[in-house]
Amino acid sequence: MTDSELEKFKKVLKDENLKLTPQRVEVFREVCNSDEHREAEEIYLALRKRDINVSRSTVYRTMDILYQYDLVQRMDIGDGKWRYEHWLNCHQHDHLICIRCGTIVEFINTQIEGIQKDVAEKFNYQLVRHVHQLFGLCKQCQDTPVSVK
Template identity: 35%
Template sequence: MIKTAKDIFSEFLTRKGLRQTKQREQILDEFLAAKAHFTIDEFYNILKKRDQSIGSATVHRNLRLLCEAGLAEEIKIGSGKARFELTFGQPHHDHLICLKCGRFIEVFDNQIEILQGKLAEANDFLPQKHKLEIYGYCRQCR
Protein backbone atom coordinates (compact mmCIF):
# COMPACT_ATOMS: atom_id res chain seq x y z
CA MET A 1 0.00 0.00 0.00
CA ILE A 2 1.34 3.38 -1.01
CA LYS A 3 1.65 6.20 1.49
CA THR A 4 -0.20 9.41 0.86
CA ALA A 5 0.94 12.84 2.00
CA LYS A 6 -1.68 12.61 4.72
CA ASP A 7 -0.18 9.35 5.96
CA ILE A 8 3.27 10.89 6.03
CA PHE A 9 2.13 13.91 8.00
CA SER A 10 0.06 11.86 10.39
CA GLU A 11 2.96 9.53 11.10
CA PHE A 12 5.28 12.49 11.47
CA LEU A 13 2.99 14.02 14.08
CA THR A 14 2.73 10.78 16.01
CA ARG A 15 6.46 10.19 15.89
CA LYS A 16 7.10 13.68 17.27
CA GLY A 17 4.42 13.42 19.93
CA LEU A 18 2.40 16.17 18.27
CA ARG A 19 -1.38 16.28 18.04
CA GLN A 20 -3.84 16.00 15.20
CA THR A 21 -5.88 19.17 15.08
CA LYS A 22 -8.63 20.57 12.91
CA GLN A 23 -6.27 23.37 11.79
CA ARG A 24 -3.51 20.96 10.79
CA GLU A 25 -5.96 18.99 8.71
CA GLN A 26 -7.28 22.11 7.01
CA ILE A 27 -3.78 23.36 6.33
CA LEU A 28 -2.64 20.08 4.82
CA ASP A 29 -5.78 19.84 2.67
CA GLU A 30 -5.36 23.32 1.26
CA PHE A 31 -1.62 22.87 0.88
CA LEU A 32 -2.12 19.79 -1.29
CA ALA A 33 -4.71 21.64 -3.37
CA ALA A 34 -2.75 24.90 -3.66
CA LYS A 35 -0.69 25.88 -6.64
CA ALA A 36 3.03 25.86 -6.07
CA HIS A 37 5.22 28.83 -5.02
CA PHE A 38 2.56 30.56 -2.97
CA THR A 39 3.43 33.11 -0.31
CA ILE A 40 2.31 32.62 3.27
CA ASP A 41 -0.29 35.35 3.14
CA GLU A 42 -1.71 34.14 -0.18
CA PHE A 43 -2.15 30.81 1.53
CA TYR A 44 -3.47 32.36 4.72
CA ASN A 45 -6.18 34.15 2.75
CA ILE A 46 -7.29 30.91 1.12
CA LEU A 47 -7.51 29.26 4.52
CA LYS A 48 -9.52 32.12 5.99
CA LYS A 49 -12.24 31.61 3.41
CA ARG A 50 -12.72 28.18 4.86
CA ASP A 51 -12.25 29.02 8.50
CA GLN A 52 -12.53 32.67 9.42
CA SER A 53 -11.04 32.05 12.85
CA ILE A 54 -7.70 30.54 11.87
CA GLY A 55 -4.69 32.50 13.07
CA SER A 56 -1.74 33.55 10.96
CA ALA A 57 0.76 32.30 13.53
CA THR A 58 -0.79 28.84 13.17
CA VAL A 59 -0.29 28.97 9.42
CA HIS A 60 3.33 30.01 9.84
CA ARG A 61 3.96 27.33 12.43
CA ASN A 62 2.40 24.55 10.42
CA LEU A 63 3.95 25.41 7.09
CA ARG A 64 7.30 25.03 8.83
CA LEU A 65 6.08 21.72 10.23
CA LEU A 66 5.20 20.54 6.73
CA CYS A 67 8.77 21.33 5.73
CA GLU A 68 10.11 19.38 8.68
CA ALA A 69 7.93 16.47 7.68
CA GLY A 70 9.52 16.55 4.25
CA LEU A 71 6.33 17.46 2.41
CA ALA A 72 7.09 21.09 1.65
CA GLU A 73 10.05 23.24 0.88
CA GLU A 74 10.63 26.92 1.43
CA ILE A 75 11.78 29.06 -1.47
CA LYS A 76 13.16 32.50 -0.77
CA ILE A 77 13.43 34.71 -3.78
CA GLY A 78 14.28 38.37 -4.21
CA SER A 79 11.49 40.07 -2.24
CA GLY A 80 12.37 38.29 0.97
CA LYS A 81 8.85 36.98 1.29
CA ALA A 82 8.86 33.24 1.91
CA ARG A 83 7.19 30.97 -0.62
CA PHE A 84 6.44 27.28 -0.32
CA GLU A 85 5.91 24.37 -2.61
CA LEU A 86 4.93 20.74 -2.33
CA THR A 87 7.89 18.42 -2.64
CA PHE A 88 6.33 15.10 -1.67
CA GLY A 89 6.01 12.95 -4.79
CA GLN A 90 7.57 15.73 -6.86
CA PRO A 91 10.98 15.26 -8.42
CA HIS A 92 13.68 17.82 -7.56
CA HIS A 93 13.82 20.80 -9.89
CA ASP A 94 15.20 24.31 -10.15
CA HIS A 95 13.56 27.54 -11.29
CA LEU A 96 13.64 30.12 -14.04
CA ILE A 97 12.02 33.25 -12.63
CA CYS A 98 10.64 36.01 -14.82
CA LEU A 99 11.70 39.47 -13.72
CA LYS A 100 8.62 41.03 -15.30
CA CYS A 101 5.63 38.79 -14.60
CA GLY A 102 7.05 36.74 -11.75
CA ARG A 103 6.29 33.40 -13.38
CA PHE A 104 8.21 30.36 -12.11
CA ILE A 105 9.30 27.86 -14.75
CA GLU A 106 10.37 24.52 -13.32
CA VAL A 107 13.43 22.98 -14.90
CA PHE A 108 15.79 20.10 -14.37
CA ASP A 109 19.15 19.31 -15.93
CA ASN A 110 20.84 16.19 -14.74
CA GLN A 111 24.17 17.22 -16.18
CA ILE A 112 24.15 20.38 -14.07
CA GLU A 113 23.24 18.37 -10.98
CA ILE A 114 26.21 16.07 -11.55
CA LEU A 115 28.61 18.94 -12.13
CA GLN A 116 27.41 20.60 -8.94
CA GLY A 117 28.29 17.47 -7.02
CA LYS A 118 31.76 17.45 -8.55
CA LEU A 119 32.22 21.12 -7.80
CA ALA A 120 31.39 20.56 -4.15
CA GLU A 121 33.66 17.55 -3.95
CA ALA A 122 36.55 19.47 -5.50
CA ASN A 123 36.19 21.94 -2.62
CA ASP A 124 36.03 19.35 0.14
CA PHE A 125 32.45 20.32 0.65
CA LEU A 126 29.63 17.96 1.60
CA PRO A 127 26.53 19.21 -0.22
CA GLN A 128 23.11 18.88 1.42
CA LYS A 129 20.92 20.87 -0.89
CA HIS A 130 21.17 23.60 -3.44
CA LYS A 131 19.32 26.43 -5.00
CA LEU A 132 19.66 27.35 -8.66
CA GLU A 133 17.60 30.28 -9.82
CA ILE A 134 17.94 31.88 -13.21
CA TYR A 135 16.37 35.32 -13.46
CA GLY A 136 15.38 36.77 -16.82
CA TYR A 137 12.44 37.18 -19.15
CA CYS A 138 9.96 34.51 -20.15
CA ARG A 139 8.57 33.99 -23.65
CA GLN A 140 5.63 36.33 -22.99
CA CYS A 141 7.74 39.08 -21.49
CA ARG A 142 10.94 39.24 -23.44
Protein backbone atom coordinates (compact mmCIF):
# COMPACT_ATOMS: atom_id res chain seq x y z
CA MET A 1 0.00 0.00 0.00
CA THR A 2 1.56 3.28 -1.08
CA ASP A 3 1.09 6.51 0.83
CA SER A 4 -0.94 7.92 -2.03
CA GLU A 5 -3.29 4.96 -1.86
CA LEU A 6 -3.78 5.50 1.85
CA GLU A 7 -4.36 9.19 1.26
CA LYS A 8 -6.99 8.37 -1.32
CA PHE A 9 -8.74 6.12 1.20
CA LYS A 10 -8.53 8.79 3.91
CA LYS A 11 -10.01 11.32 1.53
CA VAL A 12 -12.94 9.07 0.72
CA LEU A 13 -13.62 8.46 4.40
CA LYS A 14 -13.43 12.16 5.16
CA ASP A 15 -15.61 13.15 2.20
CA GLU A 16 -18.23 10.61 3.19
CA ASN A 17 -18.18 11.40 6.90
CA LEU A 18 -16.82 7.96 7.71
CA LYS A 19 -14.26 7.55 10.44
CA LEU A 20 -10.65 6.55 9.96
CA THR A 21 -10.27 3.53 12.23
CA PRO A 22 -7.29 1.21 12.64
CA GLN A 23 -9.47 -1.70 11.54
CA ARG A 24 -10.36 -0.04 8.26
CA VAL A 25 -6.76 0.82 7.55
CA GLU A 26 -5.62 -2.74 8.27
CA VAL A 27 -8.25 -4.22 5.97
CA PHE A 28 -7.27 -1.84 3.19
CA ARG A 29 -3.57 -2.61 3.74
CA GLU A 30 -4.25 -6.34 3.58
CA VAL A 31 -6.16 -5.99 0.32
CA CYS A 32 -3.47 -3.85 -1.27
CA ASN A 33 -0.65 -6.20 -0.34
CA SER A 34 -1.78 -9.14 -2.43
CA ASP A 35 -2.36 -9.58 -6.13
CA GLU A 36 -4.74 -12.48 -5.61
CA HIS A 37 -8.49 -12.44 -6.08
CA ARG A 38 -9.57 -13.17 -2.53
CA GLU A 39 -12.85 -13.69 -0.71
CA ALA A 40 -13.74 -11.62 2.35
CA GLU A 41 -13.17 -14.71 4.47
CA GLU A 42 -9.65 -15.15 3.09
CA ILE A 43 -8.84 -11.55 3.84
CA TYR A 44 -10.21 -12.02 7.35
CA LEU A 45 -8.04 -15.12 7.87
CA ALA A 46 -4.95 -13.41 6.44
CA LEU A 47 -5.39 -10.63 9.00
CA ARG A 48 -5.77 -13.11 11.86
CA LYS A 49 -2.65 -14.93 10.70
CA ARG A 50 -0.78 -11.66 11.07
CA ASP A 51 -2.26 -11.29 14.57
CA ILE A 52 -4.34 -8.34 13.55
CA ASN A 53 -7.69 -8.52 15.23
CA VAL A 54 -10.49 -7.28 13.06
CA SER A 55 -13.84 -8.99 13.26
CA ARG A 56 -15.38 -10.79 10.33
CA SER A 57 -18.23 -8.25 10.34
CA THR A 58 -15.82 -5.38 10.02
CA VAL A 59 -13.98 -7.03 7.15
CA TYR A 60 -17.25 -7.48 5.27
CA ARG A 61 -18.34 -3.92 6.06
CA THR A 62 -15.02 -2.43 5.04
CA MET A 63 -14.95 -4.37 1.78
CA ASP A 64 -18.36 -2.92 1.04
CA ILE A 65 -17.06 0.60 1.56
CA LEU A 66 -13.96 -0.05 -0.54
CA TYR A 67 -16.10 -1.40 -3.36
CA GLN A 68 -18.71 1.30 -3.03
CA TYR A 69 -16.13 4.04 -3.48
CA ASP A 70 -14.21 2.23 -6.19
CA LEU A 71 -11.08 1.55 -4.14
CA VAL A 72 -11.25 -2.16 -4.94
CA GLN A 73 -12.56 -4.25 -7.77
CA ARG A 74 -14.83 -7.17 -7.05
CA MET A 75 -15.90 -10.17 -9.07
CA ASP A 76 -18.32 -13.05 -8.87
CA ILE A 77 -17.40 -16.24 -10.66
CA GLY A 78 -20.71 -17.93 -9.92
CA ASP A 79 -19.92 -19.71 -6.67
CA GLY A 80 -21.79 -17.30 -4.45
CA LYS A 81 -18.75 -15.50 -3.10
CA TRP A 82 -17.35 -12.08 -3.89
CA ARG A 83 -13.68 -11.99 -4.73
CA TYR A 84 -11.79 -8.74 -4.25
CA GLU A 85 -8.65 -7.37 -5.82
CA HIS A 86 -6.91 -4.07 -5.40
CA TRP A 87 -7.24 -1.46 -8.06
CA LEU A 88 -3.64 -0.24 -7.98
CA ASN A 89 -2.58 -0.91 -11.56
CA CYS A 90 -5.86 0.67 -12.51
CA HIS A 91 -6.29 -1.06 -15.88
CA GLN A 92 -9.72 -2.23 -16.84
CA HIS A 93 -9.27 -5.95 -17.38
CA ASP A 94 -11.21 -9.16 -17.79
CA HIS A 95 -10.57 -12.67 -16.46
CA LEU A 96 -9.65 -16.15 -17.60
CA ILE A 97 -10.68 -18.70 -14.97
CA CYS A 98 -9.60 -22.34 -14.78
CA ILE A 99 -12.62 -24.50 -14.05
CA ARG A 100 -10.49 -27.17 -12.41
CA CYS A 101 -7.89 -25.45 -10.24
CA GLY A 102 -9.51 -22.03 -9.96
CA THR A 103 -6.51 -20.06 -11.19
CA ILE A 104 -7.53 -16.61 -12.31
CA VAL A 105 -5.55 -14.76 -14.98
CA GLU A 106 -6.20 -11.19 -16.06
CA PHE A 107 -6.22 -10.04 -19.64
CA ILE A 108 -6.71 -6.76 -21.39
CA ASN A 109 -8.34 -6.45 -24.77
CA THR A 110 -9.19 -2.98 -25.95
CA GLN A 111 -10.98 -4.25 -29.04
CA ILE A 112 -13.77 -5.75 -26.94
CA GLU A 113 -14.43 -2.44 -25.21
CA GLY A 114 -15.29 -0.85 -28.52
CA ILE A 115 -17.66 -3.64 -29.40
CA GLN A 116 -19.34 -3.36 -26.00
CA LYS A 117 -19.87 0.34 -26.56
CA ASP A 118 -21.44 -0.36 -29.96
CA VAL A 119 -23.76 -3.03 -28.56
CA ALA A 120 -24.93 -0.82 -25.70
CA GLU A 121 -25.56 2.03 -28.10
CA LYS A 122 -27.51 -0.19 -30.47
CA PHE A 123 -29.86 -1.23 -27.66
CA ASN A 124 -30.01 2.26 -26.14
CA TYR A 125 -28.36 1.17 -22.93
CA GLN A 126 -26.15 3.60 -21.05
CA LEU A 127 -23.20 1.35 -20.22
CA VAL A 128 -22.04 1.37 -16.59
CA ARG A 129 -19.91 -1.73 -16.14
CA HIS A 130 -19.42 -5.17 -17.57
CA VAL A 131 -18.54 -8.70 -16.59
CA HIS A 132 -16.49 -10.70 -19.03
CA GLN A 133 -15.12 -14.04 -17.91
CA LEU A 134 -13.67 -16.88 -19.96
CA PHE A 135 -13.88 -20.28 -18.28
CA GLY A 136 -11.69 -23.16 -19.37
CA LEU A 137 -8.79 -25.41 -18.51
CA CYS A 138 -5.39 -23.85 -17.90
CA LYS A 139 -2.36 -25.47 -19.51
CA GLN A 140 -1.38 -27.34 -16.38
CA CYS A 141 -4.85 -28.80 -15.82
CA GLN A 142 -5.07 -29.86 -19.46
CA ASP A 143 -1.88 -31.85 -18.97
CA THR A 144 -2.70 -33.32 -15.56
CA PRO A 145 -4.87 -36.46 -15.62
CA VAL A 146 -7.89 -36.39 -13.32
CA SER A 147 -7.02 -38.41 -10.24
CA VAL A 148 -9.25 -41.34 -9.35
CA LYS A 149 -11.20 -40.92 -6.12
